[in-house]
Amino acid sequence: MKLQLALDLVDIPQAIELIKEVETHIDIVELGTPVINKEGLKAVEEVKSAFPNLEVLADVKIMDAAAYEVSNASAAGADIVTILAQAEDSSIRGAVEEAKKQGKKILVDMIAVKDIKTRAAELDVLGADYICVHTGYDLQAEGKDSFEDLRTIKSVVKNAHTAIAGGIKLETLPEVIEAQPDLIIVGGGITSKEDKGAEAAEIKKLIKESVTS
Numbered sequence: 001m002k003l004q005l006a007l008d009l010v011d012i013p014q015a016i017e018l019i020k021e022v023e024t025h026i027d028i029v030e031l032g033t034p035v036i037n038k039e040g041l042k043a044v045e046e047v048k049s050a051f052p053n054l055e056v057l058a059d060v061k062i063m064d065a066a067a068y069e070v071s072n073a074s075a076a077g078a079d080i081v082t083i084l085a086q087a088e089d090s091s092i093r094g095a096v097e098e099a100k101k102q103g104k105k106i107l108v109d110m111i112a113v114k115d116i117k118t119r120a121a122e123l124d125v126l127g128a129d130y131i132c133v134h135t136g137y138d139l140q141a142e143g144k145d146s147f148e149d150l151r152t153i154k155s156v157v158k159n160a161h162t163a164i165a166g167g168i169k170l171e172t173l174p175e176v177i178e179a180q181p182d183l184i185i186v187g188g189g190i191t192s193k194e195d196k197g198a199e200a201a202e203i204k205k206l207i208k209e210s211v212t213s
């Protein structure tokens with residue numbers, strides 16, 4: 001079970017400073033959509049060159065022209081690139097094929113999908129590397145989470161790794177861990193804390209304990 005730090009509300013220098021505080025406790029660092037919208041793929045380039053040993057995810061949330069977008073994010077140094085589950089099947093196929101060509105991985109984001117079970121099963125067949133249930137900020141504000149959705153996709157996904165994102169924090173981690181995703185994505189649950197290193201260490205410790213127990 002891997003831990004991904006999501007960075008959304010920072011610029012490039014802030015991202016680099018923040019990663020320094022937590023780098024020994026995380027497996028993947030995500031340059032979030034707001035960061036890439038603001039700074040461009042330069043954010044991916046600079047973070048990958050500052051932290052070559054970390055896997056870097058570019059949360060570009062592709063909807064179309066998928067192979068082209070994956071090739072650009074890959075060239076910038078992304079190891080994992082995101083596409084939206086609501087994209088056409090041909091776009092998902094294009095993303096998966098291009099990622100394979102570049103030696104990269106595709107994470108498909110299920111944000112706003114209504115029939116999670118059916119779409120997750122389709123994405124699994126289409127060759128997604130990760131299928132991620134995700135409650136975005138706007139639904140988090142209404143008190144929603146993705147814990148039930150994770151259990152649902154786990155029941156149908158046979159090949160892909162499963163992931164969960166959206167408002168996860170130390171207090172809610174045990175419920176997430178119980179559902180055994182392959183990847184847990186935490187943003188504000190770490191970045192909003194005074195001592196980010198300590199919070200990330202504690203989260204990583206719980207994850208490690210669950211794997212060995």
Ligand SMILES: O=C(CO)[C@H](O)[C@H](O)COP(=O)(O)O
Pocket residue numbers: 006007008030032033059135136137165166167168185186187188189
């Ligand atoms: O993709 C995102 C928003 O669209 C975030 O990166 C994701 O939700 C994780 O951040 P947080 O833990 O703060 O919700």
